[in-house]
């Protein structure tokens with residue numbers, strides 16, 4: 001049985017790596033093949049130069065993504081069947097032979113640390129080589145590393161309670177530990193969502209109340225027309241890190257906030273901002289966020305139930321390169337290996353997300369203006385150097401948002417009777 005699991009794992013990992021490599025290659029050649037000409041629908045608003053910049057930017061990002069994916073797959077093999085996790089576990093067992101929960105937490109942190117260190121040069125290259133070359137990066141090296149330390153600190157601070165709760169329940173809560181853990185995790189998640197905008201996001205960015213009175217009045221009337229209560233409109237200093245623009249909602253219930261990137265407000269006019277906001281409101285009205293959270297909760301319940309069973313199967317450990325089974329190794333293996341098995345559902349999730357985008361666009365077209373949303377989207381695609389000509393296969397597999405041309409042609413149908 002252990003041997004079978006090893007074979008299935010290697011088989012699936014190779015299969016997913018090959019598919020992803022093939023998709024990435026397709027994306028690059030498709031984008032490059034359409035580099036010479038701006039698609040007709042955009043030719044009025046996007047210059048050839050901007051179109052070519054988008055093509056080169058997306059090719060460079062895809063190439064880097066492929067390299068990172070290969071390195072991550074190799075690392076996963078080394079950690080699991082290569083014996084890396086077992087080595088880390090043995091090392092900590094020598095240092096802390098008795099405190100099982102603390103040792104377990106340290107083993108898990110060590111493995112996650114190795115994986116983030118491997119990611120670091122890729123993040124660095126993306127920011128200081130690719131983004132810098134295309135004029136998007138606004139970060140200094142100092143800020144990059146300060147951010148990294150802050151992220152690590154927040155990650156430990158937020159992750160430690162749930163990690164200790166997990167190890168403690170696994171040790172002492174009996175056969176149904178996975179169910180209790182799920183309840184703890186679900187509650188913790190909801191609390192985190194509620195406190196994130198007020199306590200965590202401000203560690204990385206400054207949020208100032210929207211000052212522009214005329215814009216504020218327009219937005220507030222749109223919000224009340226759509227029956228949406230928020231705890232204020234904020235502008236985030238996104239421009240300190242990157243010149244990409246965006247707008248979003250955060251929080252739950254009464255702690256909901258509307259956040260605009262300063263870069264977005266700079267570039268769009270009032271009508272366009274209104275249309276973008278109406279799109280975001282569409283996500284709320286169609287309960288996309290809640291549905292996604294429910295889906296994640298259901299999936300994590302199924303996952304934990306599965307882990308509750310796997311933890312008693314010796315082949316689960318042996319098949320993935322671990323010779324000394326323990327609670328923390330089960331948890332760690334599950335965290336590292338489940339994405340390989342979930343690879344197959346990725347295109348379905350992406351499809352679902354694109355359907356949600358259409359629904360939100362539809363809401364924006366009905367409650368604000370399809371014409372202004374199109375104008376805003378064109379500006380955002382142009383300024384973020386997003387490709388207008390993604391490979392259809394690559395897009396179907398990965399993209400959470402529909403390709404520009406499809407999205408815009410659907411919106412155009414609202415404006416031409």
Ligand SMILES: [Zn+2]
Nearest residue numbers: 279283357360
């Ligand atoms: Zn959206």
